[in-house]
Each structure stands twice: as C-alpha cells, then as structure tokens.
Amino acid sequence: MSDTTNRKSIPNRRAVLKGMVGGALGANLTAQQADASTFQSPYKPKDNISRVPRLIWKLERPKPALPYSYFWTWDHSTNWMLDDPGMLNFGCSNAYLKNPETYVEDYRRLTDLSAGLGVKGILIWGFLRDEHGGVDFGKRVADYAASKGVAIKPGVGTNAYGGIYYRGNHKYNIQTFTAKYPEASRVTKNGVRLRGGTCPTSPIFVEWLQEGLQWLFREFNVGGANxxxxxxxxxxCPRCKELHASWKKGEPAFWMHQYYGYNTALGAIDNQLADKFVTWATY
Ligand SMILES: [Zn+2]
Structure with a gap:
C-alpha cells in the first residue's frame, strides 16, 4: 500500500522524460508560432487553386549544384503518407506492408519535391510488386513523374534482386523465371542450383533479361533504370568456369559476372541510352 502511495507522489523516470519532451515540443511550437507572424514565405502561388503552399515537400532552390542527381529509394520505406500503419523506416528487401494506394501517393509527393529541387530522378527498388498494384500502379507512378520531368529509374537486378519485376508472379520476376527454367539459375561452389539467382552466360537468361528490359522501357514511362x-x-557452372579461365588473371570472379550482367542489359536498350538516365552499381 505504502509502495503505491510513493509511486503516485514521486514521478518515475518515464513520467519525467515525458514531461521534458512535452515541454520541448511546447517551446518549439511557441517559437514557430512567433516566427509565423513575421516569416515571409518565398513560395509565390501561381493561381487561386494553389494558394495553400505544400511546405513540406514543395521546396525550391535557384539552381541544383549537380546537373544530374537522383534519390535512391526503397518502396517500403519511402514514407510521405505518415498515417499508413505499414510504414517501415529500416532495412532493405523488406515486404511491402502499406496500402497499395500509398505507393502512388508517396512517390507523387517525392516527385513534387524532386521537381522543385531540380533533382532529375528517383530510383525505386521494388518499382513493380504484386503487393502494390503491379503493372497498373507502376504506370501511375512513372506517368506522374514523367509529367513533371522527373525520371523514374526502376532498380533492375541483372542476376539477382528480383530481376525486372521485383516481387510477384510475373514472367520478368527472377524467381518465376528460374522456377520455369532451372537450367538458367546460378550454380554454387557445391553444384547446387539456386532459385533467385541466374547464370550470366546462360543463353535463356540473356534472352529473358533483354526482352524484360525492352518490355520495361516500352510499357512504362520510365526515365531510366539502375x-x-x-x-x-x-x-x-562449367560454362562460366571455362569462360573465367580465359579472363584476365588476378581479377575477382564477380567482375566477370558483373560485366556479363550489365553488358547484356545495356545491349538491350542501347538505342535509348542517349535519352535515358541509366546508372549501375559497381562493386
Ligand atoms: Zn553459369
């Protein structure tokens, strides 16, 4: 009994911290409110409809420091709709837990921010997934960005990472592809074929990757890829081993695989490279 009484009269650590946070927020709000009376917004509305400035993501600057820059994003943790319970703010290759409509709205807002700042592109890992509307919603994201002059750059896994259609039952998803053509999958040191990874010198894989990239560029209003x-x-596999034996000595084996993955992909979109914003990761 006396213990309970003491707890009531002596604030515990959590209550003290809570009070401190509340106090800090209160002080901050007061300062913001004071600023608001004298603050002159640089935002000049163009018409009556756009009179309410979207201050958070509608930022502008006179000239970007770099002629080409882009945001590198994961679909699952690009959060501009802050009331979606499926939001994540960590990790990579996560499941997409938000509502499908949130995908379109998150990237619509990020597009507005990019356009205002002069950022040329948005790279999206997880651009196409069954969980957020598949092809239809991908088109909506790409169309809106293109209308604002921002290049959507889908992340494309050339030998892993989902392939062209990041996750779902689709012919250009790498898991779906290797399930149908196990002979095109990657072979481990112990001779085991892996689903989810491909052999870069397999003729079926080469055809699939090139066809898939051409489909991506034809079907969607994308401004590039990564x-x-x-x-x-x-x-x-014996074919890759044999090829690597004739490769330049001293170079790590993964460089050869990287070369075959990227060279195959770039060859498929060779005639569009002058107009598209295409980048790739080097390891
Ligand atoms: Zn191989």
Missing amino acids: LENGDFVVCH
Whole structure:
C-alpha cells in the first residue's frame, strides 16, 4: 500500500522524460508560432487553386549544384503518407506492408519535391510488386513523374534482386523465371542450383533479361533504370568456369559476372541510352 502511495507522489523516470519532451515540443511550437507572424514565405502561388503552399515537400532552390542527381529509394520505406500503419523506416528487401494506394501517393509527393529541387530522378527498388498494384500502379507512378520531368529509374537486378519485376508472379520476376527454367539459375561452389539467382552466360537468361528490359522501357514511362548484379555473386557452372579461365588473371570472379550482367542489359536498350538516365552499381 505504502509502495503505491510513493509511486503516485514521486514521478518515475518515464513520467519525467515525458514531461521534458512535452515541454520541448511546447517551446518549439511557441517559437514557430512567433516566427509565423513575421516569416515571409518565398513560395509565390501561381493561381487561386494553389494558394495553400505544400511546405513540406514543395521546396525550391535557384539552381541544383549537380546537373544530374537522383534519390535512391526503397518502396517500403519511402514514407510521405505518415498515417499508413505499414510504414517501415529500416532495412532493405523488406515486404511491402502499406496500402497499395500509398505507393502512388508517396512517390507523387517525392516527385513534387524532386521537381522543385531540380533533382532529375528517383530510383525505386521494388518499382513493380504484386503487393502494390503491379503493372497498373507502376504506370501511375512513372506517368506522374514523367509529367513533371522527373525520371523514374526502376532498380533492375541483372542476376539477382528480383530481376525486372521485383516481387510477384510475373514472367520478368527472377524467381518465376528460374522456377520455369532451372537450367538458367546460378550454380554454387557445391553444384547446387539456386532459385533467385541466374547464370550470366546462360543463353535463356540473356534472352529473358533483354526482352524484360525492352518490355520495361516500352510499357512504362520510365526515365531510366539502375542496374545491380547481386553484389559479389559468382556462378560455378562449367560454362562460366571455362569462360573465367580465359579472363584476365588476378581479377575477382564477380567482375566477370558483373560485366556479363550489365553488358547484356545495356545491349538491350542501347538505342535509348542517349535519352535515358541509366546508372549501375559497381562493386
Ligand atoms: Zn553459369
């Protein structure tokens, strides 16, 4: 009994901290409110409809420091709709837990921010997924960005990382592809074929990757792409081993695999490279 009484009269650590946070927020709000009376917004509305400035993501600057820059994003943790319970703010390759509509709205807002700042592109890992509307919602994201002059750059896994359609039952998803053509999958040192990774010298894989990239560029209003090969992956099938034996000595084996992945992909969109914003990761 006396213990309970003491707890009531002596504030515990959590209550003290809570009070401090509340106090800090209160002080901050008061300062902001004071500023608001004298603050002159640089935002000049163009018409009556846009009279309410979207201050958070509608930022502008006179001239970007770099002629080409882009945001590197994951779909699952690009959060501009802050009331979606599926938000994540960590990790990579996560599941997408938000509402499908949130995907479109998150990137609509990020597009507005990019356009205002003169950022040329938005790279999206997870651009196409069954969980957020697949092809239809991907088109909506790409169309809106294109209308604002911002290049959507889907992350494309050339030998891993989902392929062209990041996750779902789609012919250009790498898991779907290797399930149908196990002979095109990557072979480990112990001779095991892996689903989710491909052999970069397999003729079926070459055809699939090139066809898939051409489909991506034809079907969607994308402004480019970003290629990743799967970090340090190496295929140990007899064909790759034989090819690597004639490769320049002293170079790590994954460089050869990177070359075959990227060269195959770039060859498929060669005639569009002058107009598209295409980048790739080097390991
Ligand atoms: Zn191989």
